[in-house]
Amino acid sequence: MKRLLKVFGVLLAVLAVAFVLLRVPDTDSQAMWAKYGAAPSQKLALADGRTVHIRDEGPRDAPVIVLLHGSNADLHTWQPWVDRLKADYRVIRFDQRGHGLTGPAPDSDYRVDAFVADVDAVADRLELERFVLAGNSMGGGIAMAYAMQHPERLAGLVLVDAGGADIQRKGSGNLLFTLAAIPVVNTLMAQITPRSLVERSFSQSVANQAIVTPAVIDRYWELARYPGNREATLARFAQPRTPFTAQQVSAVQVPTLVMWGKEDSLIPYAAAGWYMDHLPNATLVAYDGIGHVPMEEAPDRSAADLRAFMQRLAADN
Numbered sequence: 039m040k041r042l043l044k045v046f047g048v049l050l051a052v053l054a055v056a057f058v059l060l061r062v063p064d065t066d067s068q069a070m071w072a073k074y075g076a077a078p079s080q081k082l083a084l085a086d087g088r089t090v091h092i093r094d095e096g097p098r099d100a101p102v103i104v105l106l107h108g109s110n111a112d113l114h115t116w117q118p119w120v121d122r123l124k125a126d127y128r129v130i131r132f133d134q135r136g137h138g139l140t141g142p143a144p145d146s147d148y149r150v151d152a153f154v155a156d157v158d159a160v161a162d163r164l165e166l167e168r169f170v171l172a173g174n175s176m177g178g179g180i181a182m183a184y185a186m187q188h189p190e191r192l193a194g195l196v197l198v199d200a201g202g203a204d205i206q207r208k209g210s211g212n213l214l215f216t217l218a219a220i221p222v223v224n225t226l227m228a229q230i231t232p233r234s235l236v237e238r239s240f241s242q243s244v245a246n247q248a249i250v251t252p253a254v255i256d257r258y259w260e261l262a263r264y265p266g267n268r269e270a271t272l273a274r275f276a277q278p279r280t281p282f283t284a285q286q287v288s289a290v291q292v293p294t295l296v297m298w299g300k301e302d303s304l305i306p307y308a309a310a311g312w313y314m315d316h317l318p319n320a321t322l323v324a325y326d327g328i329g330h331v332p333m334e335e336a337p338d339r340s341a342a343d344l345r346a347f348m349q350r351l352a353a354d355n
Contacts, residue, residue: 061230062230062232062263063263064265064266065260065265067139067141067265070139070260070261071139074112074114074138074261075091075139078093078094078095079091079093079139080092080093080094082132082163082164083163085162085163086159088143088144089140090132090134090135090140090156090160091132091133091138091140092131092132093120093131094128094129094130094164095120095124095128095130096123096127096129097126097128100126100127101128101169101348101352102127103127103128103129103169103344104131104166105120105131105173105177106171106172106174106177107131107133107134107173107174107175107176107177108173108174108176108177108178108330108331109176109274110258110262111174111175111177111258112133112138112257112258113132113133113138114138114257115174115333116129116333118333118334118337118341119333119340119344121337122337122338122342122345123341123345130160130164130169132160134153134177134180135148135152135153136148136266136267136270136271136273137261137267137270138261138264138267139261141264141266141267141270142267142269142270143270146270146273148273150180150183154184154187154188157181158184158191161191166191167191168193169191170192170193170194170195170196170348171184171185171192171194172195172197172198172344173196173197173200174199174200174331175201175304175330175331176201177200178197178202179200179282181195181196182195182200182202182282182287182290183202183282185290185294186282186290189290189291189292192292193293193351194292194293194294194347194348194351195290195292195293195294195295196294196297196344196347197294197295197296197313198297198331198333198340199297199298199304199305199309199310199330199331200305200309200313201305202282203281203282203312203313204283204312205281205306205308231268233259236258236262237250237255240255240258242303243303243329243330244330244334244335245301245302245329245335246329246334249334249335284315284316287313287317288317291318291319292319293320293347293351294313294317294320294321295321295323295344295347296317296320297322297323297344298310298324298325299324299325299328299335300326301327301329302329302330304329304330307324310322321347
Protein backbone atom coordinates (compact mmCIF):
# COMPACT_ATOMS: atom_id res chain seq x y z
CA MET A 39 0.00 0.00 0.00
CA LYS A 40 2.81 2.40 0.93
CA ARG A 41 4.56 1.60 -2.32
CA LEU A 42 1.38 2.29 -4.28
CA LEU A 43 0.94 5.63 -2.53
CA LYS A 44 4.56 6.48 -3.26
CA VAL A 45 4.13 5.68 -6.96
CA PHE A 46 0.95 7.73 -7.03
CA GLY A 47 2.71 10.64 -5.37
CA VAL A 48 5.56 10.51 -7.87
CA LEU A 49 3.08 10.41 -10.73
CA LEU A 50 1.28 13.47 -9.39
CA ALA A 51 4.58 15.28 -9.03
CA VAL A 52 5.54 14.45 -12.63
CA LEU A 53 2.16 15.64 -13.87
CA ALA A 54 2.48 18.85 -11.88
CA VAL A 55 5.93 19.56 -13.32
CA ALA A 56 4.72 18.70 -16.83
CA PHE A 57 1.75 21.02 -16.37
CA VAL A 58 4.02 23.91 -15.37
CA LEU A 59 6.46 23.28 -18.20
CA LEU A 60 3.89 22.58 -20.94
CA ARG A 61 1.21 25.09 -19.99
CA VAL A 62 0.38 27.47 -22.83
CA PRO A 63 -1.16 30.73 -21.61
CA ASP A 64 -4.05 32.59 -23.17
CA THR A 65 -3.23 35.09 -25.86
CA ASP A 66 -3.59 38.81 -25.26
CA SER A 67 -7.00 40.03 -26.47
CA GLN A 68 -5.73 43.42 -27.63
CA ALA A 69 -2.90 41.81 -29.58
CA MET A 70 -5.34 39.41 -31.20
CA TRP A 71 -7.65 42.24 -32.26
CA ALA A 72 -4.68 44.10 -33.72
CA LYS A 73 -3.62 41.01 -35.68
CA TYR A 74 -6.97 39.53 -36.75
CA GLY A 75 -9.52 42.31 -36.24
CA ALA A 76 -8.37 45.01 -38.63
CA ALA A 77 -10.74 46.53 -41.21
CA PRO A 78 -13.17 45.39 -42.49
CA SER A 79 -13.74 43.80 -39.07
CA GLN A 80 -16.28 45.40 -36.74
CA LYS A 81 -17.54 44.89 -33.21
CA LEU A 82 -21.27 44.50 -33.72
CA ALA A 83 -23.35 45.33 -30.65
CA LEU A 84 -26.38 43.08 -30.32
CA ALA A 85 -29.69 44.01 -28.73
CA ASP A 86 -28.82 42.19 -25.49
CA GLY A 87 -25.58 44.14 -25.04
CA ARG A 88 -23.17 41.49 -26.31
CA THR A 89 -20.72 42.19 -29.11
CA VAL A 90 -19.58 39.88 -31.88
CA HIS A 91 -16.67 40.09 -34.30
CA ILE A 92 -18.17 40.49 -37.75
CA ARG A 93 -17.25 41.33 -41.32
CA ASP A 94 -19.95 42.70 -43.61
CA GLU A 95 -18.75 43.24 -47.18
CA GLY A 96 -20.18 43.82 -50.63
CA PRO A 97 -22.96 46.02 -52.05
CA ARG A 98 -25.66 46.89 -49.50
CA ASP A 99 -28.44 46.28 -52.03
CA ALA A 100 -27.13 42.91 -53.26
CA PRO A 101 -28.46 39.46 -52.26
CA VAL A 102 -27.17 38.53 -48.81
CA ILE A 103 -25.11 35.47 -47.88
CA VAL A 104 -24.44 34.78 -44.17
CA LEU A 105 -21.57 32.38 -43.44
CA LEU A 106 -21.17 30.23 -40.29
CA HIS A 107 -17.76 28.72 -39.58
CA GLY A 108 -17.09 25.33 -38.02
CA SER A 109 -15.94 24.14 -34.62
CA ASN A 110 -12.75 25.83 -33.38
CA ALA A 111 -12.54 27.85 -36.58
CA ASP A 112 -13.33 31.54 -37.16
CA LEU A 113 -14.65 33.91 -39.82
CA HIS A 114 -11.31 33.94 -41.67
CA THR A 115 -11.98 30.42 -42.96
CA TRP A 116 -14.41 32.02 -45.46
CA GLN A 117 -11.90 34.49 -46.93
CA PRO A 118 -11.49 32.61 -50.24
CA TRP A 119 -15.24 32.77 -50.86
CA VAL A 120 -15.49 36.40 -49.80
CA ASP A 121 -12.72 37.37 -52.22
CA ARG A 122 -14.63 35.71 -55.07
CA LEU A 123 -18.17 36.82 -54.20
CA LYS A 124 -18.14 40.24 -52.55
CA ALA A 125 -18.23 42.17 -55.84
CA ASP A 126 -21.74 40.84 -56.53
CA TYR A 127 -23.13 39.80 -53.15
CA ARG A 128 -23.33 41.17 -49.64
CA VAL A 129 -21.32 38.62 -47.68
CA ILE A 130 -21.61 38.57 -43.89
CA ARG A 131 -19.59 36.35 -41.56
CA PHE A 132 -19.02 36.44 -37.83
CA ASP A 133 -17.12 34.62 -35.09
CA GLN A 134 -19.67 32.51 -33.25
CA ARG A 135 -19.90 32.37 -29.46
CA GLY A 136 -16.84 30.76 -27.90
CA HIS A 137 -14.77 31.32 -31.05
CA GLY A 138 -12.38 33.82 -32.57
CA LEU A 139 -12.49 37.42 -31.39
CA THR A 140 -16.10 37.15 -30.22
CA GLY A 141 -14.88 35.08 -27.29
CA PRO A 142 -16.89 33.17 -24.70
CA ALA A 143 -20.62 33.67 -24.17
CA PRO A 144 -21.45 35.65 -21.00
CA ASP A 145 -24.21 33.13 -20.20
CA SER A 146 -21.95 30.11 -20.90
CA ASP A 147 -24.73 28.64 -23.07
CA TYR A 148 -23.36 26.51 -25.89
CA ARG A 149 -26.49 24.62 -26.86
CA VAL A 150 -27.41 24.57 -30.55
CA ASP A 151 -30.41 26.77 -29.82
CA ALA A 152 -28.11 29.47 -28.44
CA PHE A 153 -26.10 29.49 -31.67
CA VAL A 154 -29.33 29.61 -33.68
CA ALA A 155 -30.53 32.57 -31.60
CA ASP A 156 -27.25 34.36 -32.34
CA VAL A 157 -27.85 34.08 -36.10
CA ASP A 158 -31.26 35.66 -35.58
CA ALA A 159 -29.79 38.38 -33.36
CA VAL A 160 -27.15 39.29 -35.95
CA ALA A 161 -29.75 39.29 -38.75
CA ASP A 162 -32.03 41.52 -36.68
CA ARG A 163 -29.23 43.94 -35.83
CA LEU A 164 -28.27 44.21 -39.51
CA GLU A 165 -31.95 44.49 -40.51
CA LEU A 166 -31.78 41.50 -42.86
CA GLU A 167 -35.18 40.39 -44.12
CA ARG A 168 -34.20 37.32 -46.18
CA PHE A 169 -30.81 35.81 -46.82
CA VAL A 170 -28.97 32.69 -47.87
CA LEU A 171 -27.41 30.91 -44.88
CA ALA A 172 -24.30 28.78 -45.40
CA GLY A 173 -22.45 26.77 -42.78
CA ASN A 174 -19.47 24.46 -42.63
CA SER A 175 -19.17 21.55 -40.18
CA MET A 176 -20.62 22.70 -36.84
CA GLY A 177 -21.79 25.83 -38.65
CA GLY A 178 -23.63 23.64 -41.15
CA GLY A 179 -25.48 21.92 -38.33
CA ILE A 180 -26.43 25.31 -36.90
CA ALA A 181 -27.57 26.47 -40.35
CA MET A 182 -29.73 23.35 -40.65
CA ALA A 183 -31.24 23.98 -37.21
CA TYR A 184 -31.90 27.61 -38.17
CA ALA A 185 -33.73 26.49 -41.30
CA MET A 186 -35.96 24.30 -39.14
CA GLN A 187 -36.81 27.15 -36.78
CA HIS A 188 -36.89 30.14 -39.16
CA PRO A 189 -37.54 28.93 -42.73
CA GLU A 190 -39.45 32.12 -43.56
CA ARG A 191 -36.24 34.11 -43.29
CA LEU A 192 -34.18 32.02 -45.67
CA ALA A 193 -33.97 32.39 -49.42
CA GLY A 194 -31.60 29.43 -49.51
CA LEU A 195 -29.53 27.06 -47.37
CA VAL A 196 -25.98 25.83 -48.06
CA LEU A 197 -24.58 22.85 -46.15
CA VAL A 198 -20.80 22.52 -46.50
CA ASP A 199 -19.62 19.21 -44.97
CA ALA A 200 -22.25 19.92 -42.34
CA GLY A 201 -22.80 18.32 -38.96
CA GLY A 202 -26.08 16.88 -37.79
CA ALA A 203 -26.61 13.88 -40.08
CA ASP A 204 -27.80 10.67 -38.46
CA ILE A 205 -25.05 8.33 -39.66
CA GLN A 206 -22.54 5.98 -38.08
CA ARG A 207 -19.08 7.52 -37.71
CA LYS A 208 -15.78 5.80 -36.90
CA GLY A 209 -13.83 8.22 -34.71
CA SER A 210 -13.61 11.96 -35.24
CA GLY A 211 -10.85 12.10 -37.86
CA ASN A 212 -9.32 14.95 -35.85
CA LEU A 213 -6.99 14.46 -32.88
CA LEU A 214 -7.93 17.73 -31.19
CA PHE A 215 -11.65 16.89 -31.31
CA THR A 216 -10.95 13.37 -30.02
CA LEU A 217 -9.03 14.70 -27.01
CA ALA A 218 -11.65 17.37 -26.34
CA ALA A 219 -14.22 14.62 -25.80
CA ILE A 220 -12.16 12.70 -23.18
CA PRO A 221 -12.84 13.61 -19.53
CA VAL A 222 -9.82 14.85 -17.54
CA VAL A 223 -7.72 15.03 -20.71
CA ASN A 224 -9.97 17.78 -22.04
CA THR A 225 -9.58 19.71 -18.79
CA LEU A 226 -5.81 19.67 -19.24
CA MET A 227 -6.29 20.90 -22.79
CA ALA A 228 -7.75 24.10 -21.39
CA GLN A 229 -4.21 24.92 -20.30
CA ILE A 230 -1.98 22.71 -22.46
CA THR A 231 -2.56 23.38 -26.16
CA PRO A 232 0.64 22.91 -28.16
CA ARG A 233 0.82 24.38 -31.63
CA SER A 234 1.86 20.97 -32.96
CA LEU A 235 -1.48 19.51 -31.83
CA VAL A 236 -3.40 22.20 -33.71
CA GLU A 237 -1.30 21.64 -36.83
CA ARG A 238 -1.74 17.87 -36.77
CA SER A 239 -5.49 18.15 -36.21
CA PHE A 240 -6.04 20.61 -39.04
CA SER A 241 -3.86 18.53 -41.35
CA GLN A 242 -5.97 15.45 -40.56
CA SER A 243 -9.16 17.32 -41.49
CA VAL A 244 -8.13 18.37 -44.99
CA ALA A 245 -7.05 16.52 -48.11
CA ASN A 246 -5.41 19.49 -49.83
CA GLN A 247 -2.33 19.89 -47.62
CA ALA A 248 -1.27 23.03 -49.48
CA ILE A 249 -3.63 25.05 -47.27
CA VAL A 250 -1.86 23.90 -44.06
CA THR A 251 0.39 26.95 -43.91
CA PRO A 252 2.23 28.43 -40.90
CA ALA A 253 -0.04 31.50 -40.98
CA VAL A 254 -3.21 29.39 -40.90
CA ILE A 255 -1.94 27.23 -38.04
CA ASP A 256 -0.86 30.33 -36.11
CA ARG A 257 -4.36 31.77 -36.49
CA TYR A 258 -6.09 28.61 -35.29
CA TRP A 259 -3.66 28.24 -32.38
CA GLU A 260 -3.76 31.85 -31.27
CA LEU A 261 -7.52 32.31 -31.52
CA ALA A 262 -8.15 28.99 -29.77
CA ARG A 263 -6.30 30.58 -26.85
CA TYR A 264 -8.21 33.87 -26.97
CA PRO A 265 -9.27 34.45 -23.34
CA GLY A 266 -12.15 32.14 -22.48
CA ASN A 267 -12.28 30.23 -25.76
CA ARG A 268 -10.68 27.04 -24.47
CA GLU A 269 -13.10 26.85 -21.57
CA ALA A 270 -15.92 27.51 -24.04
CA THR A 271 -14.72 24.59 -26.16
CA LEU A 272 -14.89 22.27 -23.15
CA ALA A 273 -18.39 23.47 -22.32
CA ARG A 274 -19.49 23.02 -25.94
CA PHE A 275 -18.09 19.50 -26.21
CA ALA A 276 -19.85 18.60 -22.97
CA GLN A 277 -23.21 19.19 -24.65
CA PRO A 278 -25.05 16.04 -25.75
CA ARG A 279 -24.81 15.45 -29.49
CA THR A 280 -28.19 14.58 -30.91
CA PRO A 281 -28.39 14.17 -34.69
CA PHE A 282 -31.34 15.46 -36.66
CA THR A 283 -34.09 13.02 -37.48
CA ALA A 284 -35.20 12.23 -40.99
CA GLN A 285 -38.59 13.71 -40.12
CA GLN A 286 -37.05 17.03 -39.03
CA VAL A 287 -34.95 17.40 -42.16
CA SER A 288 -37.74 16.29 -44.50
CA ALA A 289 -39.90 19.16 -43.26
CA VAL A 290 -37.43 21.80 -44.51
CA GLN A 291 -38.60 23.12 -47.87
CA VAL A 292 -35.88 25.80 -48.23
CA PRO A 293 -33.88 25.39 -51.48
CA THR A 294 -30.63 23.76 -50.38
CA LEU A 295 -27.18 23.26 -51.84
CA VAL A 296 -25.28 20.35 -50.27
CA MET A 297 -21.51 20.66 -50.83
CA TRP A 298 -19.10 17.94 -49.72
CA GLY A 299 -15.47 16.91 -49.99
CA LYS A 300 -15.37 13.21 -50.80
CA GLU A 301 -12.19 12.76 -48.74
CA ASP A 302 -13.65 14.29 -45.58
CA SER A 303 -12.29 12.26 -42.64
CA LEU A 304 -14.19 14.29 -40.05
CA ILE A 305 -17.77 14.08 -41.40
CA PRO A 306 -17.72 11.38 -44.08
CA TYR A 307 -19.28 11.72 -47.51
CA ALA A 308 -22.04 9.34 -46.42
CA ALA A 309 -23.52 12.28 -44.50
CA ALA A 310 -24.05 14.12 -47.77
CA GLY A 311 -26.05 11.13 -49.00
CA TRP A 312 -28.14 11.16 -45.81
CA TYR A 313 -29.03 14.81 -46.30
CA MET A 314 -29.84 14.22 -49.96
CA ASP A 315 -32.09 11.29 -49.02
CA HIS A 316 -34.17 13.48 -46.72
CA LEU A 317 -34.04 17.09 -47.92
CA PRO A 318 -36.94 17.59 -50.35
CA ASN A 319 -35.46 20.51 -52.30
CA ALA A 320 -31.70 19.91 -52.46
CA THR A 321 -28.87 19.76 -55.00
CA LEU A 322 -25.55 18.01 -54.37
CA VAL A 323 -22.09 19.02 -55.53
CA ALA A 324 -19.19 16.79 -54.49
CA TYR A 325 -15.44 17.31 -54.75
CA ASP A 326 -12.97 14.55 -55.54
CA GLY A 327 -9.72 14.78 -53.60
CA ILE A 328 -11.09 17.40 -51.18
CA GLY A 329 -11.60 17.11 -47.42
CA HIS A 330 -13.55 18.96 -44.75
CA VAL A 331 -13.26 22.58 -45.89
CA PRO A 332 -14.00 22.86 -49.65
CA MET A 333 -14.21 26.66 -49.43
CA GLU A 334 -10.49 26.67 -48.58
CA GLU A 335 -9.33 23.51 -50.35
CA ALA A 336 -11.13 24.17 -53.65
CA PRO A 337 -12.07 27.87 -53.51
CA ASP A 338 -12.56 28.47 -57.24
CA ARG A 339 -14.78 25.45 -57.81
CA SER A 340 -16.82 25.76 -54.63
CA ALA A 341 -17.36 29.54 -54.99
CA ALA A 342 -18.45 29.00 -58.60
CA ASP A 343 -20.94 26.35 -57.45
CA LEU A 344 -22.32 28.72 -54.83
CA ARG A 345 -22.60 31.52 -57.40
CA ALA A 346 -24.53 29.19 -59.74
CA PHE A 347 -26.87 28.31 -56.85
CA MET A 348 -27.43 31.99 -56.09
CA GLN A 349 -28.22 32.64 -59.74
CA ARG A 350 -30.78 29.82 -59.78
CA LEU A 351 -32.45 31.27 -56.68
CA ALA A 352 -32.65 34.67 -58.34
CA ALA A 353 -34.13 33.19 -61.51
CA ASP A 354 -36.79 31.33 -59.52
CA ASN A 355 -37.91 34.46 -57.64
